[in-house]
Structure formats: C-alpha cells, structure tokens
Amino acid sequence: KDLRLNGITFQSSTESNIINLAVSSLNMNLNNNISILSFSQEEIFQESNDGKEEPINNSLTLKAQVECTFPVSSILFSPHIENKNLLVSTSDLLYLYSYDNETISLKAAFTKRRKDYCGPLTACDWSHVNNSIVGVSSVDSTCSLWDLNKTEITYITIAHDKEVYDISLGPDEFTFMSTGADGSVRLFDSRTANSVNILFETKKKIPLTRIKWNLLNPYFILTVVVDKNEIYVLDQRDLSYPYAILKVHTNVVNNAIWAPQSSTNLISVSDDKSALLWDIYCDSDQPEEYID
Numbered sequence: 672k673d674l675r676l677n678g679i680t681f682q683s684s685t686e687s688n689i690i691n692l693a694v695s696s697l698n699m700n701l702n703n704n705i706s707i708l709s710f711s712q713e714e715i716f717q718e719s720n721d722g723k724e725e726p727i728n729n730s731l732t733l734k735a736q737v738e739c740t741f742p743v744s745s746i747l748f749s750p751h752i753e754n755k756n757l758l759v760s761t762s763d764l765l766y767l768y769s770y771d772n773e774t775i776s777l778k779a780a781f782t783k784r785r786k787d788y789c790g791p792l793t794a795c796d797w798s799h800v801n802n803s804i805v806g807v808s809s810v811d812s813t814c815s816l817w818d819l820n821k822t823e824i825t826y827i828t829i830a831h832d833k834e835v836y837d838i839s840l841g842p843d844e845f846t847f848m849s850t851g852a853d854g855s856v857r858l859f860d861s862r863t864a865n866s867v868n869i870l871f872e873t874k875k876k877i878p879l880t881r882i883k884w885n886l887l888n889p890y891f892i893l894t895v896v897v898d899k900n901e902i903y904v905l906d907q908r909d910l911s912y913p914y915a916i917l918k919v920h921t922n923v924v925n926n927a928i929w930a931p932q933s934s935t936n937l938i939s940v941s942d943d944k945s946a947l948l949w950d951i952y953c954d955s956d957q958p959e960e961y962i963d
Contacts (some may be wrong), residue, residue, distance in 0.1 A: 674698055678746035682770075683755045688712050691734070691770070693758055694922035695743035703742055705760060705883050707735040707770055735775040737768065745794045757819075761792035765807050767819055779822055785813070793851075801844040808835035809861075814849050816861055817839060826861035839884040841945045850879040850894055856905065871903075871910050879903075881926055887934035891951070895939075902927050902939055904951055915951055 677697035681690065690710040696703040706871040708731040741762040748758045757778075760766045790811035798804035803820040814830040817823070833852035840847045845861045854876035858868040873879065873896065881895040890916070892905040902924055908912040922943035930936035933951045 674702075674704065678743055678759065678760070680748045682748045683750055683752050693746055693748060695739070695746040695760060697740060697744070701740050703739040705737050705739060705743065705746060705768070705775065706733060707775055709734045715821040717915075735770060737775045737777065741791075744792060747795055748798050749802060750797055750799055754802050758794055759797065759805055759819075761795045761807060763791055765792060765795065765805070765817060775794055775876065776789045781817055781822060783824065783827070793835060794836050796840045796847070798840045798844050800842070804840070804844050806838045806840045806847050808838040808841075808851070810834040812851075814838055814847065814859065816847070828859060828865065828867070830857060830859065830867070831855065836878070836880050837882045839882045841884055842886050842889050848882055848884055848892060852878045854878055856882060856892065856894055870907065871905055871913075874893075876877045883928050885929045885934060887929070891934075893927050893929065893937055895927055898923055900924055900941065900943075904937075917949060919947060920945065944961050
C-alpha cells in the first residue's frame with residue numbers, strides 16, 4: 672500500500688476467462704517490487720444467509736511478487752504466445768523474469784559490455800516480429816537492441832544529444848524510433864552502422880517523453896510533449912508539420928498508445944484524471960469517447 676505504482680502490462684493469452692497483468696512500482700528509494708495480478712471473468716456464486724446464490728464481485732488477486740532494488744521505469748510482458756510467460760523491466764539494468772505456476776523468478780540481468788555506456792534505463796519495447804529482441808533506451812543518450820536468447824547486445828548507438836526517454840520498435844526487427852530530452856524523433860536501422868534519420872524536432876527543442884509507432888499503419892507515429900497537455904501525431908509522408916496536435920486534456924499527458932486492433936485509434940491518459948479515446952481520421956479535434 673505504500674508503493675507508488677507506475678508500470679502495467681498485460682500477458683498475452685489464449686485463455687478467455689483469465690487475465691494476468693504485471694504492475695511495477697516507482698518509489699525513489701530501495702523499496703520497489705513487481706507484482707503479478709490475476710482477474711477471472713468467470714461469474715462466481717456463493718450461498719447467502721437465506722440459502723440463495725449470489726454473484727461475487729470480480730476482483731484482482733495477487734498471485735506473485737518479486738522485490739526490486741531500484742525504481743522500475745518500464746515493464747513489458749512478451750507479446751508472443753510462444754513465450755508469453757516472459758517479461759522484461761528496466762531500471763539500473765534490463766531484467767528478464769519468468770512467471771510460471773504462480774511464481775515470478777529472475778532469469779537474467781543484462782549489462783552493457785562497454786563501461787562508457789551506462790546509466791539508468793528509461794524504457795523498453797519488445798519486437799512484435801522476433802520474440803527474442805528487446806529495444807532499450809537510456810539516460811546516457813544511447814539505444815540498444817538485445818537478443819534475449821543470446822543474452823547479448825546486437826546493436827547499440829548514440830541515439831540523441833541528450834537523455835533518451837522512450838523507444839518504439841518498428842514493423843520489422845531492424846528499425847526503431849526514439850525520442851528524448853533534445854525534442855527530436857529519430858529513426859534507426861540496425862542493419863546500417865550509425866544509421867540515423869531525424870524525422871521531427873519540436874520548436875525550441877522542447878523534450879518529448881513518449882513515442883509509439885503505429886504498427887498497423889507504419890506511416891503514423893505519436894509522441895507526447897513533456898509537462899504539457901499535448902500529443903503530436905506525425906505522418907512520415909509529410910513531416911513538415913504534425914498531422915495532428917491533440918490538446919483536449921486539461922493537464923499534463925502522461926502516456927498515449929495506439930489501439931492494438933485499429934490503425935486509427937489511440938488512447939491517452941493525463942493528470943486531469945481522464946482517459947481519452949481518439950480517432951485520428953475524424954474531422955473534429957475532440958476525442959471519440961470521454962472516460963472520466
């Protein structure tokens with residue numbers, strides 16, 4: 672109850688009645704953890720005092736927990752069914768966990784081989800094409816790709832002029848985008864050494880905190896402006912100006928992601944205590960649905 676929760680990720684599953692998710696804490700001390708919670712969608716009944724059966728309200732159940740020394744900046748279950756029990760997290764290092772039989776266990780902690788590249792890791796993203804590739808961003812201005820099977824870095828680059836806040840892997844296992852404190856969105860291809868393409872930069876180099884590549888329509892990217900109520904939607908076919916600037920939130924936007932089954936929808940969350948569902952093909956700049 673004393674933990675400040677920050678990260679959340681759902682487990683891919685073919686089971687329709689059970690939903691597992693992992694949540695992580697972000698306390699600025701040495702008291703942090705990752706918890707596995709389970710939710711059953713099956714309707715459960717219990718006998719009441721008068722002998723009648725009454726439905727029990729569904730609730731989340733704590734299944735497993737593991738302690739972490741440092742604050743967890745991001746956490747992600749594998750999006751692949753074949754290794755759905757694996758999850759990664761970032762803090763001082765990249766950690767790989769396994770969740771089996773209601774037990775979460777640490778499988779590996781990955782460290783960079785070069786000491787000149789170090790510092791807390793800010794975010795991670797799992798490839799949707801190769802189930803062993805994870806991308807990681809860092810405050811030391813680098814981005815790296817890790818092969819979890821080989822437990823080694825396959826690619827590392829100095830990605831930005833300042834801290835990198837977020838990374839998003841593309842529709843193949845070689846390309847990724849990143850953003851950070853220098854206010855730019857950059858595209859990389861791991862097949863080419865030192866390959867970088869600056870797609871977009873904010874005026875006055877205002878930092879960007881989040882980036883998500885739309886894998887259903889790879890032309891589109893979204894990015895969140897630091898300490899503002901603004902989300903930029905970018906179209907790679909014309910990067911002279913954002914495709915859309917979404918400004919309905921009344922307070923700072925914390926995160927935004929594309930819908931997994933729609934190429935035009937995204938959802939955003941904010942300090943104004945709301946979640947907004949958008950359709951980028953609508954003529955209006957109002958969200959499609961408001962959830963308070």
